[in-house]
Amino acid sequence: MLIREWMATDVLTVDENTSMMKALHLMKENKIRRLPVMSHGKLVGIISDRDLKEASPSKATTLDVHELYYLLAEIKIKEIMTKNPITIQPDETIERAAVVMLENKVSGLPVVNGKSELVGIVTQSDIFRAFVNITGIYRGGVQFAFSLDDRPGSIKEVADTVREHGGRIVSILSSTDMAVEGTRNVYIRIRNLPQEDLENLEKTLRQKFRVIYMVKDILKTV
Known part of the structure; x- marks a missing residue:
């Protein structure tokens, strides 16, 4: 920008x-x-x-x-x-x-x-x-952080899984600065999902990928 x-x-x-x-x-x-x-x-x-x-x-x-x-x-x-x-x-x-x-x-x-x-x-x-604006936090309150192999296609695999579970991605940020050698940290923010759907998505992601954390940002108190 x-x-x-x-x-x-x-x-x-x-x-x-x-x-x-x-x-x-x-x-x-x-x-x-x-x-x-x-x-x-x-x-x-x-x-x-x-x-x-x-x-x-x-x-x-x-x-x-x-x-x-x-x-x-x-x-x-x-x-x-x-x-x-x-x-x-x-x-x-x-x-x-x-x-x-x-x-x-x-x-x-x-x-x-x-x-x-x-x-x-x-x-x-x-x-x-x-x-x-880059993070898209106003458009989506849920962020997943992953440690992914630093290779072509690794981010797409996660994104496809998110979409298969009804998740709508609003931003994807990636960095190798604080990642383990051979990996990259990827931060995917999605629109809010019903609690049950979010729990199912998180469970699947943790089974298939290395999830660092999942955070649900609440802006009503800001």
Whole structure:
């Protein structure tokens, strides 16, 4: 899945000469945690709520309220922003965005096009939405996990068995990262079945394959 399908395109930005006070107000008012910083139409930095908190006077300050407001109004974003922020392009994958965020310990990335123009922003929340979409959890609450031989056709055998018992598959995820050598871990999510049918399916699957677990997710309490 590509970043352009999940990023926010209506991006609120600030000029590099914007005051700390205004940036704080914008973030609070719009319930956002970061703002791309622009100069003459170009992206020059990014400011986060953490940057603003770290630059703000501590609660132990001896400044009175008027001095405090003056200070916040005088400090410019360009003095505390992260310059030359890490960016990503809209036609890169959401998976790569997740890796970039993880490796660089950031929770959001400005998205720029081939002309280095800001076209959006992608955040951890967007990554979560994409992950939930991939898993299909809203469409099926039952997940089976298998340890299957890493060979052609092994997943099809399981899928065929699921369908023979009336199961409707909504997603299949596969990984070798945490699997025993020569196997792969496969996660199959299906639509909910009547309890008796689900029990029969689970029994058959455990007889024919190596089932790691079966979980029935309940979203009503979320």
